[in-house]
Amino acid sequence: MLQLIKEGNQALENLRLSGDFPPSWQSMEELESTTDHFISRFLDERYHIAHKIGGGSFLTELLDRALRTADTECMDDGTLPESEKLELVQALDRQNHTMQLYPRYVALLLSLLEKVQRQEGRKFTVLELASGSGGLALALAKEAQKRELPITITGSDIVPKFIDEGNRLAAEKQLPLNFQLLNAFDLPEFPEGSFDLMVMSQSLHHFTPGQLAIIIAQSAKHTKTAFVGIDGYRSILLTGGVPLMACLQGIPSFALDGL
Ligand SMILES: C[S@@+](CC[C@H](N)C(=O)[O-])C[C@H]1O[C@@H](n2cnc3c(N)ncnc32)[C@H](O)[C@@H]1O
Structure with a gap:
């Protein structure tokens, strides 16, 4: 996820103002689902803010949406020896x-x-x-x-x-x-x-x-x-830098690590 600091802070503030954040939780299962739900609301909120600002802000948001991946990294692939x-x-x-x-x-x-x-x-x-x-x-x-x-x-x-x-x-x-x-x-x-x-x-x-x-x-x-x-600061530099380092080492499967 690219960071978009200003838009992210505003999105968080809006969630706080809505009165639902931070949420309470009783069990680890509830904590997990509540957190995933809030991150998804946060990303929607950030999208609307970036859209309103327009220009570079919205372009970066779109780039993040295109690049962001929840794909399993090779390292976590259960079938890899x-x-x-x-x-x-x-x-x-x-x-x-x-x-x-x-x-x-x-x-x-x-x-x-x-x-x-x-x-x-x-x-x-x-x-x-x-x-x-x-x-x-x-x-x-x-x-x-x-x-x-x-x-x-x-x-x-x-x-x-x-x-x-x-x-x-x-x-x-x-x-x-x-x-x-x-x-x-x-x-x-x-x-x-x-x-x-x-x-x-x-x-x-x-x-x-x-x-x-x-x-x-x-x-x-x-x-x-x-x-x-x-962890790495998710930026355009990291998005390009990690795949580059991965290829220099001859291990392209690292590329996902930058996204
Ligand atoms: C990108 S590597 C980082 C390794 C190390 N910290 C480093 O900086 O070189 C991610 C590590 O997370 C481990 N991992 C993934 N899921 C895990 C889990 N549920 N519990 C413990 N380790 C896990 C992987 O096996 C892998 O070693």
Whole structure:
């Protein structure tokens, strides 16, 4: 989804003024359907606003409608062998290294954790959801080890092969890190407040709005400090840039990631 900030803010304000937003919910099923319903109302509202403004605003809205896709990404294709999925997340990991993304994400996470440690002086715990190749969890563990910060990091994903590979790398590099097989929107009953931070990086767009709402609601139960979601800013640059990087790496199936 392209961002259209001004039109989006106005659409949100209109939904607030209608008195129906934010809605209440009683169960995770209701949260999921209510969120999907509101996002669809939000997009309709934004369309009308962009239409009224006209010009570049409406053109961008039309472009977004043409490009936006809820198609399943190759990585989530249930029929793709896990070894091929691993190649895809490893290519993404190379891309993240090339673009120097991990140091930026690690700095952000450590700034939050160091605040906790200064205030409470205890060991802290991080759960990363949908961690793919495990590149971020590995980078975070390496930096924390370098700074001698007391930390336990758990990476997780729904693909068993990623978990085996992550645990192999963590053991090889002797890092304070383990990987567990977890479905991000159906987490087990961890004891309340098990984690200081729950993190999801570059995976938010793999979930429907309703699924994301469930993930964030669950994190409130399990997390003491914050849920941190990191993803690409959906712009014309990203729409063109991701497919370009994908083709340069010889993996055109990445192209959907920019849309
Ligand atoms: C684009 S990759 C991002 C991986 C990693 N965070 C990164 O930045 O390289 C999306 C990841 O989401 C995972 N995923 C998709 N659905 C999931 C679910 N229901 N629970 C956990 N992980 C899931 C995929 O297996 C994949 O590893």
